[in-house]
Amino acid sequence: MPVSNDPAPEKAAHTRRTVLKSTAAAAAGSVAAAHLPAGAVAAEPSHTIAGGEQVEITLSVNGQRRPxxxxxxxxxxxxxxxxxxxxxxxxxxxxxxxxxxxxLADGDRINACLTLAVMRQDAEITTVEGLARGEELHPVQAAFIRHDAFQCGACTPGQVVSAVACVAEGHTGSDAEIREWMSGNLCRCAAYQNIVAAVADAAKEARR
Structure with missing residues (x-):
């Protein structure tokens, strides 16, 4: 059998995986370009922050701008x-x-553990420390004390902040409604009855 003197064919430059990746990337780029307004130019890729890199932000917390x-x-x-x-x-x-x-973020209650600090730079954040006015307690704080609505205190700051929002939102028409709208705050000591009473009391004071 004759032997060819031609050099061996070069190894393919692309694997099946790289071809699929490049095809998908090209398709995604085409779709994105198709949705741009007429005459618009696609923006350059934004700067990617490396892992571990720190950035300086400013948060508005309890009425103060804090870098x-x-x-x-x-x-x-x-x-x-x-x-x-x-x-x-x-x-x-x-x-x-x-x-x-x-x-509270702009008056809405949120779980601070589920949002990134960099995402809240434009929001007005209120923590439990920002509720009182000097020596004068917020009506909800005072109601929690009157009704003994806490035991170990681990959940109390979250309960109080959530109650402030619950009253402001008007979800205090009945004990059942208060329980529903406070259900995102758990109390290991099961002081729920007193918590509901405190929220209802604070709501009455707010309506005066």
């Missing part, structure tokens, strides 16, 4: 507690189930 240096992956909860020293917001489950880390 803080964080990694982009740092949660609002950790920024408040570890960077700004606002330890009233408690770290309970750290996965959005217990409500101990509840704070």
């Amino acid at each position: 803080v240096v964080v990694e982009p992956r740092v949660t609002l909860l950790d920024a408040l507690r570890e960077r700004l020293g606002l330890t009233g917001t408690k770290k309970g489950c750290d996965r959005g189930e217990c409500g101990a880390c509840t704070v």
